[in-house]
Amino acid sequence: DVKVTQSSRYLVKRTGEKVFLECVQDMDHENMFWYRQDPGLGLRLIYFSYDVKMKEKGDIPEGYSVSREKKERFSLILESASTNQTSMYLCASRLGGHNEQFFGPGTRLTVL
Amino acid sequence: GNSVTQMEGPVTLSEEAFLTINCTYTATGYPSLFWYVQYPGEGLQLLLKATKADDKGSNKGFEATYRKETTSFHLEKGSVQVSDSAVYFCALANFGNEKLTFGTGTRLTIIP
Numbered sequence: 001d002v003k004v005t006q007s008s009r010y011l012v013k014r015t016g017e018k019v020f021l022e023c024v025q026d027m028d029h030e031n032m033f034w035y036r037q038d039p040g041l042g043l044r045l046i047y048f049s050y051d052v053k054m055k056e057k058g059d060i061p062e063g064y065s066v067s068r069e070k071k072e073r074f075s076l077i078l079e080s081a082s083t084n085q086t087s088m089y090l091c092a093s094r095l096g097g098h099n100e101q102f103f104g105p106g107t108r109l110t111v112l
Numbered sequence: 113g114n115s116v117t118q119m120e121g122p123v124t125l126s127e128e129a130f131l132t133i134n135c136t137y138t139a140t141g142y143p144s145l146f147w148y149v150q151y152p153g154e155g156l157q158l159l160l161k162a163t164k165a166d167d168k169g170s171n172k173g174f175e176a177t178y179r180k181e182t183t184s185f186h187l188e189k190g191s192v193q194v195s196d197s198a199v200y201f202c203a204l205a206n207f208g209n210e211k212l213t214f215g216t217g218t219r220l221t222i223i224p
Contacts, residue, residue: 042216103155
């Protein structure tokens with residue numbers, strides 16, 4: 001079974017802090033994704049990565065950056081956290097050429 | 113661009129009731145269609161999918177038929193159980209496009 005893990009289930013940070021959210025997949029998938037999930041808005045794509053060191057902006061990249069130095073790991077970075085970034089963050093991975101994405105359990109981030 | 117519209121929630125049903133969650137979409141070409149489910153405290157899991165018109169996806173007693181003429185992919189189950197309580201997301205992806213477009217999600221609660 002594909003396993004996608006995220007470094008924390010719950011995280012509380014202060015405004016202005018730099019925040020790192022880590023995601024690891026164990027199935028050698030080329031593509032990885034970061035979404036945020038908010039009530040009434042569904043899932044919105046922040047960034048995705050086709051392969052190592054490659055990244056593309058999604059629909060709401062402002063205030064975020066990403067890093068993919070190794071195939072199995074995709075990091076989401078909040079350079080200076082703000083209260084409007086309080087959300088559930090979901091990571092997903094996908095084998096290239098296939099549509100199905102596999103999701104991690106999510107990180108609920110609260111920015112105070 | 114692509115968009116997915118799904119039934120507003122929350123939906124509350126009694127055990128063994130019939131379930132329908134409506135989903136309609138707008139997309140260019142011939143997208144693949146998906147239903148994902150999110151159980152409490154977990155990430156999203158693929159429930160079922162259909163890749164071409166008139167295909168029926170099915171899993172765990174749930175079914176959805178890809179209706180190109182009505183651009184719909186409604187989720188149905190004949191007899192729901194308490195364990196079906198979750199948030200359900202309809203999504204689409206165009207062939208060759210890595211990105212999924214999600215609906216806003218429908219929260220389903222089944223009462224004994």
